[in-house]
Structure formats: C-alpha cells, structure tokens
Amino acid sequence: MFSSAVPYKNQHYSELKKACIKDKVLFEDPEFPATNSSLFFRRSPPGRVEWKRPGEISDSPHLFVEGISSHDLNQGVVGNCWFVAACSCLALKEDLWKRVIPDWKEQEWDSKHPEDYAGIFHFQFWLFGEWVDVVVDDRLPTINGELIYCHSKENNEFWSALLEKAYAKLSSSYESLEGGNTGDAVVDFSGAVAEAIDLEAEAFHSDQKKQDELFVDLLKVYDRGGLISCSIKAQPHEIEAKMANGLVKGHAYSVTAVKNVRLGHGLLAYFKNETIPMIRMRNPWGKTEWRGAWSDTSEEWSKVGDTERGNLGITVADDGEFWMAFADWCKYFTDADVCRLINTSVISIHKTWHEVVHFGSWTKNADPLLNRSGGCFNHRLTFLQNPQYLFDVTKEVDEVLISLQQKDMKINRKYGQGENQTVGFSIFKVENNRKYRLHDIVTQQCVATSTYINARTVFMRADLQQGRYVVMPTTFRPVTLTDYMLRIFTDLDSGCRELKDDKPKVRCWSSFVGYPQVVTHIYVHAAQGLENQDKTGGADPYVIIYCEGKSVRSPVKKDTLEPEFAFSGIFYRKKPRKPITVQIWNSNAVKDQFMGQVMLTGSVKDSTEAQVLRLRKQGTQMADEMPGFISLKIVTATQLTAI
Numbered sequence: 208m209f210s211s212a213v214p215y216k217n218q219h220y221s222e223l224k225k226a227c228i229k230d231k232v233l234f235e236d237p238e239f240p241a242t243n244s245s246l247f248f249r250r251s252p253p254g255r256v257e258w259k260r261p262g263e264i265s266d267s268p269h270l271f272v273e274g275i276s277s278h279d280l281n282q283g284v285v286g287n288c289w290f291v292a293a294c295s296c297l298a299l300k301e302d303l304w305k306r307v308i309p310d311w312k313e314q315e316w317d318s319k320h321p322e323d324y325a326g327i328f329h330f331q332f333w334l335f336g337e338w339v340d341v342v343v344d345d346r347l348p349t350i351n352g353e354l355i356y357c358h359s360k361e362n363n364e365f366w367s368a369l370l371e372k373a374y375a376k377l378s379s380s381y382e383s384l385e386g387g388n389t390g391d392a393v394v395d396f397s398g399a400v401a402e403a404i405d406l407e408a409e410a411f412h413s414d415q416k417k418q419d420e421l422f423v424d425l426l427k428v429y430d431r432g433g434l435i436s437c438s439i440k441a442q443p444h445e446i447e448a449k450m451a452n453g454l455v456k457g458h459a460y461s462v463t464a465v466k467n468v469r470l471g472h473g474l475l476a477y478f479k480n481e482t483i484p485m486i487r488m489r490n491p492w493g494k495t496e497w498r499g500a501w502s503d504t505s506e507e508w509s510k511v512g513d514t515e516r517g518n519l520g521i522t523v524a525d526d527g528e529f530w531m532a533f534a535d536w537c538k539y540f541t542d543a544d545v546c547r548l549i550n551t552s553v554i555s556i557h558k559t560w561h562e563v564v565h566f567g568s569w570t571k572n573a574d575p576l577l578n579r580s581g582g583c584f585n586h587r588l589t590f591l592q593n594p595q596y597l598f599d600v601t602k603e604v605d606e607v608l609i610s611l612q613q614k615d616m617k618i619n620r621k622y623g624q625g626e627n628q629t630v631g632f633s634i635f636k637v638e639n640n641r642k643y644r645l646h647d648i649v650t651q652q653c654v655a656t657s658t659y660i661n662a663r664t665v666f667m668r669a670d671l672q673q674g675r676y677v678v679m680p681t682t683f684r685p686v687t688l689t690d691y692m693l694r695i696f697t698d699l700d701s702g703c704r705e706l707k708d709d710k711p712k713v714r715c716w717s718s719f720v721g722y723p724q725v726v727t728h729i730y731v732h733a734a735q736g737l738e739n740q741d742k743t744g745g746a747d748p749y750v751i752i753y754c755e756g757k758s759v760r761s762p763v764k765k766d767t768l769e770p771e772f773a774f775s776g777i778f779y780r781k782k783p784r785k786p787i788t789v790q791i792w793n794s795n796a797v798k799d800q801f802m803g804q805v806m807l808t809g810s811v812k813d814s815t816e817a818q819v820l821r822l823r824k825q826g827t828q829m830a831d832e833m834p835g836f837i838s839l840k841i842v843t844a845t846q847l848t849a850i
Contacts, residue, residue: 212309212331212340215377220329220342233260233326234344239376241346247382248621254350260326261316261345264352265363270315272364275304277463278526280367281493283356287384288447288459289436290374291357291491293392294367295461296434296546300397303432307331307396308366309340330373333398335614336564336692341373348381356381360493378617383625389436389459390544391615391663399434399546400610400694402666407440412538422484422533425545426465432548435462437488440541453498454539460488463528468519472512486536487519490527497529549608549696560608560696563703567594568690569682582685583659584633593681595644597637598695598703600671603762607671608696609634611657611680612664613689629683630691631659632667638728638777639675640759644706650728650775651677659683672773673762677706711779725783727754729807730775731761734791737768737802747794748802754778754787763794 214220216238227234239245241258261268272279277295282288297304305311307330314328329342347368348355357371374392375381390401404421411418425435441448441457448456464487471481490496501507508521519530531539551562569580581592600607611632619625636652637645645651654676655669680693695703710726731750739746745766752759757778764770778787790804 212338215339215341218342220327220340223342224325224327227325227327228323233324235326235346236342236344236376239343239372241344241348245375245380246348248380249382252348252350252355254355256348256350256355257352258346259349259352261347261363261365264347264349264354267318267363268316269364270308270311270366270369272359272361275366277461277489278493278528279359279361279364280491281358281360282491283354283358287357287371287387288491289387289389290371290384290392291367292389292436292459292461292489293396293434294357294370295463295489295491296389296393296436297396299461299463300432300434303397306338308370328369328373330370332374332377332395334377334395335612335690336566338398339377341376343369343373343376345369347372378615379621383617383620387617388544388663389438389461390546393434393436393544393546394612394664395615397434397546397548399548400608400666400696401664402545402547402668403660403662403664404543404545405541406437406537406543407541412534418534418537419484421537422465425462425486426467426484428545428547429462429465431550434546434548435465435543436460437462437536437540437543439539449495451498452539453496453502455490455492455495458490460490460540463487463489464519464530466519468511468530469515470510484533485530486533487528487530490529493527494525496525496527497531499531499535501530501532501535503529558698561698561700563598563695563701565596565693565695565703565705566690567680567693567705569593569688571686571688578686580682580686580688582687583631583681583683584653584656586685589685590679590681591645591648593679595706596678596680596693596695596703597641597675597706598678598697598701599675600673600697600701601699603673604670605673605698607669607701608694609657609667609669609678610664610694610696611666612692612694614691615663616689627661627663628687628689629659629661630681631657631665631683632678632680632693633657634669634671635677635679636672636773637675637677638759638775639761640757640776640778641675641677642706642708643711644709645677646709650730652773674774725780727778727780727783727787728775729754729778729787729789731772731789733772734770735768737770737791737793739768746802748791749794750774751790751792752776752778752787753790755780755782755785 218238223234246252246256275298277298279298280291280294282291297307309331317323326345327342328345329340331338331340354368357367359367375384378384390403393399394401411421428435436459438459439454439456446457450456466485467482468485469482496502503522508516549560550558551560571580572578578592579594581589584590611630613628613630616625633653634655636654655667657665657667680691695701729752734748737746737748745768747763747765748770749763750761750772759776761772761774786806788804788806791802793800793802
C-alpha cells in the first residue's frame, strides 16, 4: 500500500525548501495563493480575513505539542466536521499519521536552528490509487487573529491547520471542503477500503444477532488498525442541531475505541468474566457529549472496577469524548463509515488478502457498440456495453471484497459541478471457460448487485461459490462519463482481468481451417441416479464438456449421488454439426472412473421443432433462443448415465 509519492503540481518539497533557505525568503505557494480564490468561490467567511504565519499567531509555534492526539482538534467555522473527525481517526494510528505527515521531525520548528525555517510544509495523501505529495506555505486564514478553520486546542500547535490547508489545495479552496464524507477523507489518509453501513435501514438496534455480528466485525476492524466514524441523519434545518441526549444531528463523530468492557470489581470480575460491548467516540467540537447511560458521570460506571476504568481512561471533563453501550450506539446513530486496512502482506499473523486493482473510465464512442457507459441493469439494451472484469473463485466458498471508487471531483465545485455520480456494480456467474465479453444475460446468473448510490465508494462483501465470475461496474444512467478504480480482494489469486475482446480474433489462415459459426452454451445443472462409488455410499462426481478438441471441467462435488453442478461452458464452434460430448466422471485417488455421457448435436441454422424434441429425448432442453447461438441445458443425469 505504501510507495513513493508523486509531487502534486510537480512541486518538489526538498528542492523548494532548499531554494528558500538559500535565498533567505519564506515560501509563498503560487499554486494556492493567500487570496480569496483559495478561501471561497461563493460565500466568504464571516469577517475580515488576514493570512498569518504561525509565528504571527503564537510566540512559540510547533507542529505538535506533546505529541499528536485525537484531543488536539477543534472544528472551524465551515461545515467541515467530517474532515475533523477523519483527522481524529488519523491521530489514533501512529503508522498512518507518520505517512501522511512525512519527515515530521524535520518539519518541526527548531528554536536552535531558526535558519532552517522556510515557511514550507508538505503532506501526503492516497489519491485514486497513488500517494501524492502536496506542498503548502504556512500562511493560514484568520479572523481577529484566530484560525477560522480546523485548529488545535493549543493555540501554538499547527499540524491540523496545515494538514487541512494541503487538503483544501487538492480541492482548489477551503469552501470546497464544506460538506463531505469522513470515510472518504480516511481513505485519502490511508488507502483503506471504505464500507458505508446504514445502521437505520439495517435495523441493528432491533436484531440482537445482527447487532452482535456487527460488534464482532467492528472490534476486528479496530484491533487491526482500521478507522471508524459515525453520524446521525438530519434534515437541512437540523444540521448540527443538539438533541436532548447530547448527541448532534448531521455531525460526524470519530470512533476512538471499540471494546468489551469487563464488569465487576477485583478478582471476582476476572473469574466471572462478564463484559458489555461498548464504543467510544469524539465530537469534533471538542465538547458536547452523550448524556445517557455510560456517559462520563453516569452511575453505570460503578459496575466497573477501578483498574478497568483506569485502562479505559475515564474522565469527567467535557472534552468531547465519551463512551456508549453498543446497543445505544446502534439505536441512536444512523450511519457508519468503516475503513478497513486490508492486509496484503505475505508475512502476517492475520488473514492475508490477494488484491487486484483496475483503473478505467465510463466512456462514449462514436460507434454505439463500443460505448463503455451503458448504465445499470434497468437499461437492458445498453447494460452489457459497460466494462467487464473476469475473476475466478478457486476455493469451494470464498469471501470476496469488491470496492468501486470514482474519482474525487470536489475541485470542480466552484464550477457548479463536482458532485459524485450514482454508481454500483453487478456480479454474474459465468461459464468456467469464458474468455470473451458477455453479450447476453439470459444464460448468466446474477449472484449479487451492490447498492447504487452517489457516494465516492461503493463496497460489497460476498460469499461466492467456486467458479468463474464477471463483475460489471456501471453508472446508474447510460452515458454518464467519469473515471473509476475497481479493487477486488480474494483469499487466493483470482486471475482478475478485463474482458476487452468480443470474440476470437480472425487470423489469416481462418479461411482454411474455418471460423466460428455458432456460439453454444452448455449448462449442466444436476445429476441423479448415480451409482455408489466409495465406502461412504456416495460418489465424488465431476463433469467434463468436450467440443471440437476443447474441454472444460467442473469442480468435484464431494460424497453425493445427486450433485447440483450449476456448471456451464461456452464454445465457439467452427463445425456446428460435430457433436458435443458431456461426460460424468467419479474422482478417485488412483484412477478416475467414467460414469456416463451424452452426445449433443445441432446448429442454429437447422434448429427446427423436431430437433428440439430430439434433444429433449437425449436428456437436454433447449432454452429460449438468442441471436447467434443455441443454448443447451442438461436437466438430469438419469438419462445421461443410461446412454
């Protein structure tokens, strides 16, 4: 995940700083000047703005004061609580903030060597698959001598204000940061995979089993370095409205701990081992806390021993940080952003994932058949024009993680654009030997479809059976043009690749050996009436389909006489009258055993009603015809083994 960073706007920090020190001048960033254009494009801040360097705001400026902490941060005058919450999450993870704030020791003010100060700083963000190094000067916007945007509670600590300025530079202005998603910022700080969870729609508060599973999942995410935030839905007039219980609507909170808290006192607490699932959060305001059960002064804390309370760091200060019972969190919060740091390391004590990343674009072409922006499944005529990516699940069942991220467009907000497009994706189970793009969806099984939402990232976890799949990232409407990044995580290498070709390529010798005339899809569904082949009274059958010198083999179905194969193959046939052979074999450690076969004939050109009847007698059934190919479905194996 970590790699060398690309300089933004081709500004190289070390070269610029060296030049400033040599010329004895303080850096002034021409790419993000100290002017109104960097502040706003529509609505100016509430007061007369003066740009000041940290030394003009405080007598003793520092990047960090007594280290970095989630308690350092306070929200400014714009609606950027989402960014402040993301910074709070970042401050909890030392390995992450040291990446985002590189050379942090070298960037710190040094009173012993004031000549090294050049008014220049740099930060690194993970943007659309690569780390980008952003340079800024340290002129910060103030009103009446105070910082007006994100700032630390200590007036001489400036890491958060400078970090925010670098992030604002990427979006062209501070105003572009008004309204955003905490999960998006966390991804930009880490390269994590973001999952948005609708706590309200999923009704975790009323389903104890789902609630328990969610807590276990969040506990695992937190323990493995992931970052979590949450919020409460609000109508426009309710934004940042304080509720009677102390929570604030339309407000992003950073989750600072997830823990099973031990109840009881002394040794009895350890022997009894009674715990309660709890979660700790921080309000970006730096004050205003939850007033319900398990709040700072709540009587519930009398159930917890002094040692456990000390480990939890319980305070009674109105510092914006508080604990809640997980059940209450599920009840009162409506949305959560879970950012997982997916482990792709070869050496690890935790689960290691295999990651594949593809970059692409939904594009329009003069030839409609070459368009790659067909819209969602609702648009049947153009849906299959979308990009298609093939991958294999090689385990019997595997959990697959898929993340679709569109390019961040906040930089275009000043032009009245820059909002996210509505995007999503569908997953189809396809023939085990498919090599070319899908041209029909009648014979394919749609196994999963993500939500379609105007979010920067759409995420899905799916348990998929062994086989071959095609995932299609799409916009909701056709001809919606933008860039995307598709990330697929599997337990084993999935061989994921984009399908670009529509059919086998024509070669110069095609006229001599023939060119495919018919595309035939064979689908083997079930087998019945198989003979016992092992000591347990079952068999270990598998299917092989042969066509014109090529074959495709299904996975083995263990210990069964009535296997459900759901197995298919696709063949581009040069000689449609040559038969297709479908065989069933029993897997054996010494030598596989033949169990039966059926030979299928026919072509599109002579697909008469008589032929359909003949095929049915042979143990097959013709599905609805599609232009250019014939579909054969093996419906039972009783007749198959009898032939």
